[in-house]
Amino acid sequence: MLGEEELVKLFPDFADLVQPSGIDLELDKVYIQKGEGSLIDNDKNLPEIEELEGDVYTLKPHTAYLASIKRKVKIPKGYTMLYLPRSTLLRSFVSVQTAVGDPGFYGTLMFLICNHGDFEYRIKSGDRIAQAVVFPVEGSGEYSGSYQEAEE
Structure with missing residues (x-):
């Protein structure tokens, strides 16, 4: 860990x-x-999504949402990222579910955020919801999957 x-x-x-x-x-x-959506024979058919309005969001109980992260991430070759939820969310019955960030990935991170509680939870654009932990990876290639964005 760096x-x-x-x-x-x-x-x-x-x-x-x-x-x-x-x-x-x-x-x-x-x-x-x-x-x-579906993932049959690795054919990615992502569900249609709708952006919620405003910059303060009320997460309904027992409901899952997608959340985008403000800044695009560029993971250098030779490194990987693991994403973990902030403890304040967990203590509020809200989880952030993530995937691994591969070496060479560039783009917008999307996480699943779930309110597991029995009450609404409010969150605002700009709030820190996760933490990326970076590890070196030896002998790795680079990400070239379908979620790669062209660098700006």
């Missing part, structure tokens, strides 16, 4: 969000599912 000094060097666009053992990730937008 510390603050190395994280600032590798991710200068996130220097203001670096913590002792990771990088805080800020909520951008929240989306609700509007249709069905």
